[in-house]
Amino acid sequence: xxxxxxxxxxxxxxxxxxxxxxxxxxxxxxxxxxxxxxxxxxxxxxxxxxxxxxxxxxxxxxxxxxxxxxxxxxxxxxxxxxxxxxxxxxxxxxxxxxxxxxxxxxxxxxxxxxxxxxxxxxxxxxxxxxxxxxxxxxxxxxxxxxxxxxxxxxxxxxxxxxxxxxxxxxxxxxxxxxxxxxxxxxxxxxxxxxxxxxxxxxxxxxxxxxxxxxxxxxxxxxxxxxxxxxxxxxxxxxxxxxxxxxxxxxxxxxxxxxxxxxxxxxxxxxxxxxxxxxxxxxxxxxxxxxxxxxxxxxxxxxxxxxxxxxxxxxxxxxxxxxxxxxxxxx
Numbered sequence: 001x002x003x004x005x006x007x008x009x010x011x012x013x014x015x016x017x018x019x020x021x022x023x024x025x026x027x028x029x030x031x032x033x034x035x036x037x038x039x040x041x042x043x044x045x046x047x048x049x050x051x052x053x054x055x056x057x058x059x060x061x062x063x064x065x066x067x068x069x070x071x072x073x074x075x076x077x078x079x080x081x082x083x084x085x086x087x088x089x090x091x092x093x094x095x096x097x098x099x100x101x102x103x104x105x106x107x108x109x110x111x112x113x114x115x116x117x118x119x120x121x122x123x124x125x126x127x128x129x130x131x132x133x134x135x136x137x138x139x140x141x142x143x144x145x146x147x148x149x150x151x152x153x154x155x156x157x158x159x160x161x162x163x164x165x166x167x168x169x170x171x172x173x174x175x176x177x178x179x180x181x182x183x184x185x186x187x188x189x190x191x192x193x194x195x196x197x198x199x200x201x202x203x204x205x206x207x208x209x210x211x212x213x214x215x216x217x218x219x220x221x222x223x224x225x226x227x228x229x230x231x232x233x234x235x236x237x238x239x240x241x242x243x244x245x246x247x248x249x250x251x252x253x254x255x256x257x258x259x260x261x262x263x264x265x266x267x268x269x270x271x272x273x274x275x276x277x278x279x280x281x282x283x284x285x286x287x288x289x290x291x292x293x294x295x296x297x298x299x300x301x302x303x304x305x306x307x308x309x310x311x312x313x314x315x316x317x318x319x320x321x322x323x324x325x326x327x328x329x330x
Contacts, residue, residue, distance in 0.1 A: 002330040006041045012322030016052055016074050019307055021024040026309055026319045032074040032244045035065045036257050040326050044096055049117035051099055062103045063088030066119050078118045082110040083125045089146045099177035101148045107142030125175050134166040134189035135209050146194045159192040161208055166192055185222045194245045203269045204256050206245040213254055231256055231263035233278050248291035255286040262289050282315045284309045286327040300324035
């Protein structure tokens with residue numbers, strides 16, 4: 001089984017690459033260094049094109065890039081500026097005609113048409129304004145962290161760490177342009193980072209600053225938070241933050257940076273979370289995780305510079321990959 005990895009080249013990463021997972025071992029198969037800091041990745045349904053969030057230079061000018069996947073080789077296709085800095089996430093529309101890029105530092109969201117794997121010039125740039133200021137050094141302004149479509153919908157849900165909100169836009173299916181529909185308020189100072197849907201009317205939100213997960217349900221047309229649970233062990237008082245939110249069947253996984261670990265929950269039939277389990281990660285700063293089953297996962301350790309295989313709560317294998325921040329299956 002093969003996985004795509006995204007890395008920070010300015011932290012010694014090899015670029016966008018491919019890792020082979022076989023019989024409990026990992027191997028870096030190939031990597032493409034042509035694009036600086038290809039971090040978060042997304043792949044098309046036909047497995048032929050990979051899109052990446054990227055950033056360039058000391059001021060981290062944001063960009064989006066695309067690659068053609070031929071065998072085990074990534075071939076650069078196109079590169080476009082996002083109109084912001086610290087581009088940290090990309091997502092495709094359901095029909096794969098449009099790409100949406102989240103710029104963290106500048107708090108804006110960019111819209112691009114795509115054709116045959118090539119990214120066309122940006123057509124829309126939406127700027128979020130304000131900041132909750134609950135955590136002054138992190139929420140002084142808007143910080144767009146992720147945009148993801150609600151299943152079977154044209155609604156794009158945008159996590160803004162600086163606003164303590166999930167902003168919902170409606171997509172024009174012809175132009176790809178976005179129109180704001182509503183905002184979903186989150187707990188003050190929580191810092192929304194990434195969310196994942198479980199069906200159309202439920203999502204789980206990873207909160208970076210409060211190190212919590214929030215369980216939202218759409219009830220009578222309104223999104224309501226039903227649960228807020230820490231992803232840290234009881235009694236931990238050190239510094240830590242939530243990073244990735246992933247799902248495997250009826251299990252939810254969330255990575256913790258600081259208290260380097262993955263937190264696993266069992267998802268009940270009503271969406272409630274139980275059976276909280278902390279899975280240690282030996283690598284430093286797990287930026288992303290991918291569950292292989294309920295007892296094993298891969299961790300991309302940004303500061304540790306490794307991709308790590310964890311089985312039954314222990315490190316089973318790891319390889320050196322500098323600045324690893326994203327891991328998704330091919």
